[in-house]
Amino acid sequence: MTALSDVSTHAMAIARWRISEVAFWVLALACAFLFPSRYLIMTDIVRLGLFALSLDLILGYAGIVSLGHAAFFGVGAYSAGLLALHGIINEPVIALVAAGLVAAVLGFLTSFLVIRGVDLTRLMVTLGIALLLEALAERFSDITGGTDGLQGIEMQPILGLFAFDMFGRTGLFYSLVVLFILFLLARRVVHSPFGLSLRAIKNNPLRAAAIGVPVNRRLIAIYTLAAFYAGIAGALFTQTTALASLDVFSFERSADLMLVLVIGGTGYLYGGLIGAVVFKMLQELFQSITPQYWLFWIGLVLVVIVMVGRARIHRFVLFVPNLIIRQLAGRKAAVAVPESDAS
């Protein structure tokens, strides 16, 4: 029956790897070898990319807006820091997963607050949760080190084999491997029936329920998974910098993340990664020109993107990158600017 083979071919074609996707990852790996003097900034980009991937999972696929995603980043960061500092789990990879799981538990518990209500409610609830955690971390300074942060974290070699070096080489490759593995997992998830049901919920929650999708259960699941990802990003931060201070919970961190997705676009997984690269490059560029006022220029870029519209910028200014994005995303390059990005 030709209709049947048509259906299965088309259904599976959506999840097929494109050449441009392979090129993206080869390029990422090549950069790690080509610029040995830039390990630290590249690690920074990889971490931010993973963090943005986490937000993309809930924003781009399930339509949940959040201004407090740093809550999970922070919990992951402190968990990893405390585990290493007190020698509870010395092996970094196991500690990384453990920190992610702690963040996931928090994500699961807070998801019940977040799935109620609509966009504005969600923005406020997520923001509130992050502020609460920041205040708690400051209050319990005997555990968290307060404003000084956790001091004296010493990282053991990864898997007992690869020691962290002072140039950040191990840190970069470690972060890159973690990002790639979690990306593969995310890619698998969004192309599954589960991922499809999330897109249906984002499109029309009423109709999703009317064909039998348990809307709340699906939202809780993806929010928990996203919290796990953010927790891993936070743990990577602590493990590669040997630092954890109160600013891991900061509002700026959550807001920057929105900015990354505004730049990169949502709903095709690469938006967070591309956005992270562009955001960090812009930050570097502006900081080298005007160290004090770089925020002015970032602000200007944000206003221009939102006012002119990414679609138009892509067409005229970023013609070539947009070609790549379209290749990566296929025809479903959902690069609409979320309304909440006006913040």
Place this chain on the structure above:
Amino acid sequence: MTIALETRNLEKSFGGLRVTRDLSLKVMQGARHALIGPNGAGKTTVINQLTGVLTPNSGRILLEGHDITGLSVHRRVLRGLSRTFQINQLYADLTPLETIGLAVSERMGRGGDWWRRMGTRDDVNAEIAEILSRFHLLDVMTELTSTLPYGKQRLLEIAVAIAAKPRVLLLDEPAAGVPESERHDILAAVAALPRDVTVLLIEHDMDLVFSFADRISVLVNGGLLTEGAPDDVARDAQVRAVYLGEAADA
């Protein structure tokens, strides 16, 4: 004959406004039952209570003898009660293939599969192919729903409801807004619905109602005015007065 869908003394008010008044309705197994009434009679409110979007203030709803009054929307669907929407409520960014695929997956209880890629289960694929071809959607299955002609969207609307394999199907004005040229496909699709599926049709279009229904309930001001076979309803003086007034001569 068994009763497929039943409401008992259903009441719903919005503030001081009684939108559903003591409504007791019985839809028999395999029936082609139509619910008609003038604008503002409360037809949509009834549908929303039947499907679980709204909770009645009092009264009960029974599906095949089981009380479903307290069940959530998606649980009613899994119990075999499915609906179409008056205004298209489709997924603009999804293709017909994905839309039907999702409905079939959810019904089979595979909608939560997060590790399996789509298109890898033959039983799901076979059913998607069958539904897409039955509703003439195979040729447009990879196009975004938002770009489809309106008539195709209406067909998809019915196809999605059918993909949930309902035993009771609520059709909310299936032909509303469809241009004359595409109407035939819709009417044919409605007429070709499997006989064992009980259908409750909510409709304005009297031609469609009288050609399709074997039983008609007339709703006025939230309450049941009369009920009976199409011929009896058409002859009913009360109905002609409040509702059919102008349509009865046609």
